[in-house]
Amino acid sequence: MANQNEEMMEKLVSLCKRRGFIFPSSEIYGGLTSIYDYGPLGTELKKNIKAFWWRWMVQKQANIVGLDSAILMSPRIWEASGHVESFTDPLVDCKKCKQRFRADLLESVAVCPNCGGELTQARQFNLMFKTFMGPVEDTSHVVYLRPETAQGIYVNYLNVLNSSRLKVPFGIAQIGKAFRNEITTENFIFRTREFEQMEMQFFVQPNSDQEWFEHWKANRIDYYYHLNIRPEKLRFHEHDKNELAHYAKAAYDIQYEFPFGWKELEGVHNRTDFDLRRHQEFSGKDLTYFDDATRERFIPYIIETSAGVDRTLLTVLVDAYEEQELEKDTRVVLHLAPSIAPIKAGIFPLVKKDGMPEIAEKIFNLLSPHYPVYMDVSGAVGRRYRRQDEIGTPYCITVDSETLENETVTIRDRDSMEQTRVKIESLRLFLLDKIEG
Numbered sequence: 001m002a003n004q005n006e007e008m009m010e011k012l013v014s015l016c017k018r019r020g021f022i023f024p025s026s027e028i029y030g031g032l033t034s035i036y037d038y039g040p041l042g043t044e045l046k047k048n049i050k051a052f053w054w055r056w057m058v059q060k061q062a063n064i065v066g067l068d069s070a071i072l073m074s075p076r077i078w079e080a081s082g083h084v085e086s087f088t089d090p091l092v093d094c095k096k097c098k099q100r101f102r103a104d105l106l107e108s109v110a111v112c113p114n115c116g117g118e119l120t121q122a123r124q125f126n127l128m129f130k131t132f133m134g135p136v137e138d139t140s141h142v143v144y145l146r147p148e149t150a151q152g153i154y155v156n157y158l159n160v161l162n163s164s165r166l167k168v169p170f171g172i173a174q175i176g177k178a179f180r181n182e183i184t185t186e187n188f189i190f191r192t193r194e195f196e197q198m199e200m201q202f203f204v205q206p207n208s209d210q211e212w213f214e215h216w217k218a219n220r221i222d223y224y225y226h227l228n229i230r231p232e233k234l235r236f237h238e239h240d241k242n243e244l245a246h247y248a249k250a251a252y253d254i255q256y257e258f259p260f261g262w263k264e265l266e267g268v269h270n271r272t273d274f275d276l277r278r279h280q281e282f283s284g285k286d287l288t289y290f291d292d293a294t295r296e297r298f299i300p301y302i303i304e305t306s307a308g309v310d311r312t313l314l315t316v317l318v319d320a321y322e323e324q325e326l327e328k329d330t331r332v333v334l335h336l337a338p339s340i341a342p343i344k345a346g347i348f349p350l351v352k353k354d355g356m357p358e359i360a361e362k363i364f365n366l367l368s369p370h371y372p373v374y375m376d377v378s379g380a381v382g383r384r385y386r387r388q389d390e391i392g393t394p395y396c397i398t399v400d401s402e403t404l405e406n407e408t409v410t411i412r413d414r415d416s417m418e419q420t421r422v423k424i425e426s427l428r429l430f431l432l433d434k435i436e437g
């Protein structure tokens with residue numbers, strides 16, 4: 001089973017490279033460990049995942065707004081947040097083979113899992129990338145690449161509150177890059193040093209935190225069901241005292257069963273008033289909130305939902321991947337939700353004559369302003385279907401001899417492989433219903 005899972009991951013990684021989803025970064029220079037680039041299809045998929053999250057977390061919520069804060073921020077923010085002091089992992093080195101490990105992920109902290117050699121004592125290693133602002137490279141010019149997007153939200157909490165008509169409870173959402181100098185990176189894009197987060201911080205009255213924590217836990221797992229992730233592959237994992245981050249009173253991971261085991265996909269955290277209280281203390285600004293209804297003044301508690309874009313992308317690919325043994329060959333298919341599929345429809349003229357390519361082009365021009373569609377004119381139609389199945393295209397439209405008579409085309413459904421005849425003029429609405437329905 002372990003081998004089968006490894007093989008499946010190898011096939012997926014190879015598909016991602018071959019079809020232009022994900023490439024190793026700086027590849028022509030030998031690559032840069034654990035950094036990846038997204039190719040044409042990966043870029044579309046990533047964009048669609050972020051749009052899906054934004055619709056769910058911002059557009060559909062009456063009391064959540066968006067933000068796009070800078071990656072570089074005052075270094076005082078990371079002192080206040082506790083990251084300078086506590087955002088560390090325990091690092092051990094093997095004295096024999098020199099490999100490095102995260103001590104908390106090892107079964108035994110005495111023996112190297114690679115060569116059986118002796119390990120050094122664990123020392124705390126800060127995960128933040130440091131750089132310098134301006135031409136002078138000394139300690140007074142240090143700035144950090146943000147390790148989470150959350151702090152950009154906390155330090156803009158007053159700006160958002162003062163520039164909107166929001167009242168507690170309300171949320172601020174943000175999608176953006178984060179950087180962590182991870183000791184160990186693993187499993188393709190699962191844990192990388194540069195990645196993107198989709199985070200939402202929900203500001204609530206102190207005594208309503210438990211209720212909102214339960215609300216967001218339920219909401220976030222429901223979101224993954226709507227993303228077509230198989231429910232049996234999802235579960236909650238509650239953090240025990242040893243796992244809790246320095247800021248959290250309670251935390252649940254939403255885990256997915258990857259081929260390499262159950263792993264965190266998203267965290268839902270009760271951060272209490274830790275962050276705003278610390279920023280109030282370090283900045284000297286009053287971050288309290290006055291509630292008109294109850295006539296109370298308080299520092300809001302924060303319920304956080306924090307998901308990785310890249311990890312979600314890996315999850316949807318793993319979950320969607322299927323190999324079907326057919327009579328003559330193996331069909332590789334990605335059962336991606338139509339809303340996030342990089343290409344929504346393939347358009348094929350059955351043959352390259354009798355005016356069929358021209359009609360296919362007209363269909364391309366009809367649909368392409370609304371969705372990414374792809375025209376494929378060469379090769380046997382069966383092979384053209386396979387090429388689209390492998391990249392998760394949910395529908396394939398074929399122009400055939402009947403099209404010439406009555407202006408209808410066939411639409412073949414990726415998952416059922418059933419074909420339906422539809423008038424060319426109804427194609428746009430047909431797809432709209434399927435993709436957004």
Ligand code: GAP
Nearest residue numbers: 148150190191192195265266267306307308311
């Ligand atoms: N603001 C809270 C926070 O950052 P986290 O549990 O450290 O919490 C949240 O990270 C999510 O960010 C994770 O569930 C994961 O999806 C993603 N993530 C964290 N580190 C990552 C890494 N090195 N590579 C890819 N994704 C990562």
